[in-house]
Amino acid sequence: MSRFYSKKDLIFQLFENQNVLNLTALPNFSDHSEDTFKLILDAAEQIATNSLYPIFREMDRQEPQLIDGLIRIHPGMKSIIQKFGQDGWVNAIFPYDEGGQQLPWTIHMAAGFIFQAANYSASVFPFLTTGAANLIRTFGSEQLKENYLPKMYSGNWQGTMALTEPDAGSSLSDLSTTAFPTDQPGVFKIRGQKIYISAGDHDACENIIHLMLARISGAPSGTKGISLFVVPKIRLDGKPNDVLTQGIYHKMGYKGAPIAHLMMGSQDDCEGYLVGEENLGLKYMFQMMNEARLGVGMNAVAIATAAFHASLTYAKERPQGRKANEKDLQKPQIPIIEHADVKRMLLVQKCITEGSLALLIYCGILSDKIAQESDKELKLKQETLLDFLTPIAKSYPSEMGVISTSHAVQVLGGAGYTTDFPVEQYFRESRIHPIHEGTTGIHGLDLLGRKVWMEDGLGWKLWLNEIQEGIGEAKRWSELIDLSTSFEKQLTTFIEASGQMFEKRKLGAEILLADASLFLEACGIVSIAWMWVKQAITAQEKLQNGTQETHFYLGKIEAFRYFISYELPKLTGIIQRFYASDFPTLTMEKEWF
Amino acid sequence: MSRFYSKKDLIFQLFENQNVLNLTALPNFSDHSEDTFKLILDAAEQIATNSLYPIFREMDRQEPQLIDGLIRIHPGMKSIIQKFGQDGWVNAIFPYDEGGQQLPWTIHMAAGFIFQAANYSASVFPFLTTGAANLIRTFGSEQLKENYLPKMYSGNWQGTMALTEPDAGSSLSDLSTTAFPTDQPGVFKIRGQKIYISAGDHDACENIIHLMLARISGAPSGTKGISLFVVPKIRLDGKPNDVLTQGIYHKMGYKGAPIAHLMMGSQDDCEGYLVGEENLGLKYMFQMMNEARLGVGMNAVAIATAAFHASLTYAKERPQGRKANEKDLQKPQIPIIEHADVKRMLLVQKCITEGSLALLIYCGILSDKIAQESDKELKLKQETLLDFLTPIAKSYPSEMGVISTSHAVQVLGGAGYTTDFPVEQYFRESRIHPIHEGTTGIHGLDLLGRKVWMEDGLGWKLWLNEIQEGIGEAKRWSELIDLSTSFEKQLTTFIEASGQMFEKRKLGAEILLADASLFLEACGIVSIAWMWVKQAITAQEKLQNGTQETHFYLGKIEAFRYFISYELPKLTGIIQRFYASDFPTLTMEKEWF
Known part of the structure; x- marks a missing residue:
């Protein structure tokens, strides 16, 4: 029996209380069955029990540190992130023809529940990469997909969602990170700051791929002028992009996951690649x-x-x-x-x-x-x-x-x-x-x-x-x-x-x-x-x-x-x-x- | 204006909302007045602002450590504890003829509120000594008072309340620390363990005086067989008493105050001095x-x-x-x-x-x-x-x-x-x-x-x-x-x-x-x-x-x-x-x- 969740209850919730197997009647999920779903959950429990839970408390005590511009995280995370990639967890919900397993999101989420219960901080890394990759595969050009998705899926590269800025938290419409067009179509120079970026920098992956919101110079104010960019830490040619890890946040909990303060374009050399159309980023x-x-x-x-x-x-x-009615202290x-x-x-x-x-x-x-x-x-x-x-x-x-x-x-x-x-x-x-x-x-x-x-x-x-x-x-x-x-x-x-x-x-x-x-x-x-x-x-x-x-x-x-x-x-x-x-x-x- | 409380509100609560000055009509408080009360609060704010608040966050980050059997606390606490003693905070509520200031407990508590708001952990040390001293002065023999109170009042010695044991937390009646009579009247040999003892050991005072509950060998079970003892860390002759600091608890917060696990009598040489009568300890x-x-x-x-x-x-x-009804983002x-x-x-x-x-x-x-x-x-x-x-x-x-x-x-x-x-x-x-x-x-x-x-x-x-x-x-x-x-x-x-x-x-x-x-x-x-x-x-x-x-x-x-x-x-x-x-x-x- 697991120490951190009830498998019996999860199975109850999925298969008895709500018939998740109904989903297999849908065309994209027709290859799946009770067996494949349960295999997925078993595999998740195995990783959770053998890899995530054992370092759950250590990751809290050995917080990530920013040293010489690079955030160092718990050394155990490198093999975990690789395993998540190799075992197909990052792209599990994507279609077969994109290398995924066409897994229902519900089952993926249930597996995520097991990971999160075992070690919340550790579970965040692949989850973020999936989210970032999903934006590229849904809205990005073929070139962007080809350039970024394979290494994100394999766990070599980390994905992030870079939204918040010092002056734009709950009020995203006020964001001021700016993208300046260059001679190359789709290539922009980014200038600005992002704060509270989960997994925004760390040493367990070869590269960090930020899916970043910014305003193209001259775009309308408010939410209508926000565009989405891929901003890698290291460019495809191996040259560092101008993304500095300006700081790391120390937090009350959730300490195993590094939260970064990023500075783009301090040398005016931060390239960002437009995803989809201009000004549709927030959408x-x-x-x-x-x-x-x-x-x-x-x-x-x-x-x-x-x-x-x-x-x-x-x-x-x-x-x-x-008991309240027991007076005999010899008991x-x-x-x-x-x-x-x-x-x-x-x-x-x-x-x-x-x-x-x-x-x-x-x-x-x-x-x-x-x-x-x-x-x-x-x-x-x-x-x-x-x-x-x-x-x-x-x-x-x-x-x-x-x-x-x-x-x-x-x-x-x-x-x-x-x-x-x-x-x-x-x-x-x-x-x-x-x-x-x-x-x-x-x-x-x-x-x-x-x-x-x-x-x-x-x-x-x-x-x-x-x-x-x-x-x-x-x-x-x-x-x-x-x-x-x-x-x-x-x-x-x-x-x-x-x-x-x-x-x-x-x-x-x-x-x-x-x-x-x-x-x-x-x-x-x-x-x-x-x-x-x-x-x-x-x-x-x-x-x-x-x-x-x-x-x-x-x-x-x-x-x-x-x-x-x-x-x-x-x-x-x-x-x-x-x-x-x-x-x-x-x-x-x-x-x- | 203070950063950690509202003086205006404290004054309102004491003097306007509830007329604390009515207490000066009572014989023991007749020397006091609005002026003396407010002076006390001013003095408290000064210590809180100048000494307690500045190390409030440091004390959280530099937790007490148990090294070679002695708990080391934040180095700033030594002078603070001394100041609390020297300025008369430990015995402020006690009568003039015992060296106190006959301060109403309400005013003392209001001053404590200021200390606690500034730095909760730091405020605990003198508060515990006051509580322990109060037990000695109320129920102890003249000899015990003479031996222990002066150095507790002066801040040289720390007082504690030692109740909880591994098997007796909420159920105090189950406590099993035992006191064995010796040839000397009132002197017992103590054997047992106490856990979660606040300020149970530290290096900012010369001695630690535990007010400890124990059961005299052969006494009735339950609450009726519990006696109260003074158990010093170091005896009056300078010889260490057999009280070992077995462990220190690391905690979610309140980290500046050390919480100890104590072991008494592992060498069968822990002396405890009975306070008041046998079996009335819990009372x-x-x-x-x-x-x-x-x-x-x-x-x-x-x-x-x-x-x-x-x-x-x-x-x-x-x-x-x-505002919810403001659409103009230029504002x-x-x-x-x-x-x-x-x-x-x-x-x-x-x-x-x-x-x-x-x-x-x-x-x-x-x-x-x-x-x-x-x-x-x-x-x-x-x-x-x-x-x-x-x-x-x-x-x-x-x-x-x-x-x-x-x-x-x-x-x-x-x-x-x-x-x-x-x-x-x-x-x-x-x-x-x-x-x-x-x-x-x-x-x-x-x-x-x-x-x-x-x-x-x-x-x-x-x-x-x-x-x-x-x-x-x-x-x-x-x-x-x-x-x-x-x-x-x-x-x-x-x-x-x-x-x-x-x-x-x-x-x-x-x-x-x-x-x-x-x-x-x-x-x-x-x-x-x-x-x-x-x-x-x-x-x-x-x-x-x-x-x-x-x-x-x-x-x-x-x-x-x-x-x-x-x-x-x-x-x-x-x-x-x-x-x-x-x-x-x-x-x-x-x-x-």
Whole structure:
């Protein structure tokens, strides 16, 4: 049994709770089967267990260092990155004719979940290269593909996504890195700075290929004037490009992955190669963004999952105290998992992690279907639903991942605060996710400011339909009728309150969006409750049909009960704000703090 | 202006919101005045600013190390500890005839708040010595006082509290360190281990004086057989006592303070000197426990306050993005404090930190009054109320301190995750407080299992009376009537639900206590709402009477509005559990996870 995740649960989520095998009916996935999917997961577990997990804590303690302009990372990463390349993980989701395995993104993401749970920092390197390569293969010229993809796929070259600048973080439209045309078509001279670039420089690969956003000199301001470039650290002729590693960021966690501050063109000799058309860079980037954001959600779940299992193991082994009604001190102490409050802290973690994993797999399957959907109307529906779910599936796991890992620390008590156990590291690592790929605040604005209104509210309606359908199905089980009826009632209250919230649009964007983060939070809770309805139905079916693993399925039903009784009621507090007509976050003046 | 706290707010809390000067009417404090109190706070700020804050981050990066059996701490601590001693901070609260300044504990705690906000780790050393010395002076023999107190007061010797053992953490009654009588009366040979001993060994003092719990050989099991001993690292004759520093704990935060694993009697030569009577050790310890627990609450507030002010400063300076309704990208970016969601994250922090500070000062004043109260009935009332409030005033700031510092990190975004800014350190440091001096789970059991029922529910009743009185007063102000009426309504719902919760006592301790942590959480929210009512009334009075500082007081009213509109409604979700008749934390079997 693995120490950092439950294989049983991952298999449950993919094959029982959501039938991922349906994807094999799609033309591009027709070669795949339950066997090939499970082989992939086994292979991932093997790498995770044998290579990633053993250096997980070492990578935290031996942080990357910038020495003589080059970032040195943990020496173990070189063979790991090579193995990821050689075993085909970088291009696994790409088509056969591009050397890939046409693997559904969902299965690739599930394998990624195993890597991330074992060692989040290490998992980031190949993931970034896949993302960068995907931009080149989707939007780049044949020449760019030929020049860059093979060595990225093989793990020799690292890919990055270079967006953020000192003055352009959440406000990407303000970016000022500039590309100056040269005599050669498609070749530009880049000048500017990029900060917070993950894997932006390191010594485990021969080259670093930045997929960089910049504004072509004279292009319009704002998002409409941003173009995408390939900016290699070393040019094809072996000459260094003018990309300096200006600095390295030291961080609270996620320390194994180097985050660089890059300076381009200080010698006026940084070449960048235009990807696709001018001024479409942000559009290209955003076509990858949904998957990147779901990827962050998955990272958050993976870390919280590892923390959950570490605290679960400890709680089963650590004796301390006696039952509340046991007065005889001669009796031996009991394992702390027997205490109600410890069980509560474990149930919270189970609910957050397994509920979020279900949501991300749901989104993954939707994304895989969209890519091959020929029916226009159906495709629009699927896309709109996925667009709606993306900020939720990024933010709930990220925000609640911090809470979940905090519970893991608490289960261990004093031991959890020390570096003798891994939970404190999980807690530190989880804290990045509400920040990167769009902060929670930004996703709140995205959801309530855009996604709710897209296609005349189609996403919102489809989402509610799906949930109501799930509840309806659950109500057919006598064992689930009470809990699903309770969910239904709470959902109705939420829908009514949301209607009030939507009315505020008439009062302008400021007022509508003042509580956007709360709306996002509420949608997160509802979405996870929905995922628990789905899991409870599946578990009930299994129990009904007879299974060897009653414990596992009874645990699912009990966790469903926990979520409906403890987590879902948090809605009631949040939705009071939907009716509010006072706005302290608008009326509070900055001088009053 | 200080970077790590608001002096204006501390003065407001002490002198305006709660009239700390009333304490000078008590005989022991009659020499004190507004001037002497403010001088103390000024002196504290000076040490904090000049000595503590400058090495706050260094102490995190240069962790204590155990080398050749001795823990080496940051070299700057030696002069700081000496200064604390020389300036009279260790014994400030003790009587004149013992060399102290008869300072109210409230003022001492307020000065401690400044130290803790500047550098939590550094503040711990003198605080521990005060606690240990207080045990000796209250319960020890004249000989012990003479032998140990002077050098502890002067800062030459460090005091510690040595309770926890490998098998006795939350379950102190299981402790097994043993004291064997010798020929000399009061002198014992100690054998056993202690873990997690703060300042348990270091090189900045000449000696370490452990106030250690142990069981005299043959004493009863459980809490009734525990005695208290003075166990010095070096004996009075200069000979080392048999106390080995077996290990040092490396931790997520709070790194500047060394936490030791101690081994006593491995050469059968560890002398311990009995404090007071045999088998009363835990009782002695618990007489200090209220203040120690309030102290932890204050530590948590202080760290969260420093994080709040760091994020507030950043939010005022960092330009990013534009208002939701601003489309013109030619306009300059605005400071992020102008965004509603950033203001929300600052208001949360303001509410948590200033509300908690008010609660701790309230408890401090109560504690100071109790010590000099001659009216038996009144004293009983005050004691019972303080006993009731203590788990709340320890746990709310501790739990919410983690949330508050997490918001501070989020305000800074990516920058907040880096070590370039102090907020990530505050986040790591805050995480210890829900754990030490009794975990939140333990305090939940204490509140719902004991404190609610003490003196026939007197604490519960007094607490509610105080709150209702506050609401009644607020309702007299037209500016506060809506918010205080809203509070009143929510309070009524909470009281009704609590009545239901109390009914569960008939069903046995397990069922009553299954949701004790939720009850504690709810009482925390209600208590802080009450503190905001008090602050709002004071602010309204000031505004009414005319003041130069309208901004400050308007901010208090707006924060009150925020708390009632955003934080208090969380009650609604929690109290649904008070009515619940299903108990997933009891029915979930450990095998089902």
